[in-house]
Amino acid sequence: MNAATCNEICIPARNYALAATLGSGQAFRWTPCDDAWEGVVGPRWVWLRQEPGRIRARTAVPVTDWRWLTHYLQTDAPYGAILRSFPRDAPMRASVAACRGLRLLRQDPWECLASFIASSTKQIVQIRQIVASLCARYGAPIPTPPGHQPAFAFPPPQRLAQTTEADLRRCQLGFRAPYLLAAARTVDNGALDLAALPALPLAEARARLLRLPGVGDKIADCVLLFACGFAGAFPVDVWVRRALARLYFRGRLPARARLARFIATHFGPQAGYAQQYLFVYMRQHRRPGSSRAGRPVQTR
DNA sequence: TACCAGGAGAGCG
DNA sequence: CGCTCTCATGGT
DSSP states (O other): OOOOOEEEEEEEOTTOOHHHHHTSSSOSOOEEETTEEEEEETTEEEEEEEETTEEEEEEEEEESOOHHHHHHHTTTSOHHHHHHHSOOSHHHHHHHHHTTTOOOOOOOHHHHHHHHHTTTTOOHHHHHHHHHHHHHHHSOEEOOOTTOOOEEOOOOHHHHTTSOHHHHHTTTOGGGHHHHHHHHHHHHTTSSOGGGGGGSOHHHHHHHHHTSTTOOHHHHHHHHHHTSOOTTOOOOOHHHHHHHHHHHSTTOOOOHHHHHHHHHHHSOTTHHHHHHHHHHHHHHTBOTTOSSBOOOOOOO
């Protein structure tokens, strides 16, 4: 690397919808700020702004090697090839058209796992609050620009392992508190090695995550897709369930096994990306003030 | 106010 | 399996 040390950089990024990506419910630490976004990646406070053909990034502390950020943003992912791998059916066309440039991030596995354990039966707004609360209470303070409010890293497993269920309940975790505590202890004592997951076959990585209490199919797939680089992982939540039902099955989902077979065969090797497009597409059509979805184009 | 939220686990037939 | 109930809490 011959890059100079500085606190600003422009990352080339074509077909990258920054706002859609940061706000699409895969990460919970980003807040829109004027025409930009502020958040935390690992131990660093980060400011990001979409510009034509690129993303401008600023940090509070000068940086020499920015690969941690390009890795997080996945700006080098083969966007065109990913889109071409999707099935050429009407629902996918409509989903892509509705959110061009939507990407998947590559998050830290622990932060991703902990955040999604906290997510069950919560709205995205609330998940953000819980994560913010965990960081403020148990995360290490990190440098921010002069005059900016304080920021905190996501607390590592060894830190959360030292808390109690009652502590965690104070962060609005409710019945998820014991799950998060158990997960923190399991990762802290080495019984689950998150760093080893990406090198495993998808099924094995998934099986290891499923051993954690509070981690079922959906949360395991979120971690595999958003943090471990398994582009074939396909989290099925209420929104994706709705999307699949309405767009592919005339409103009625088939039995589990048949649905699983459909997912495994229909969406191709980048099924996880397809899932994210369906998720965002379906949420765009929800009615404000109601959890019931509006009317996405009925196709097929 | 009533409903429901990017679920998971246990108990049941 | 597949269904139902419970869990805790706040947004809308």
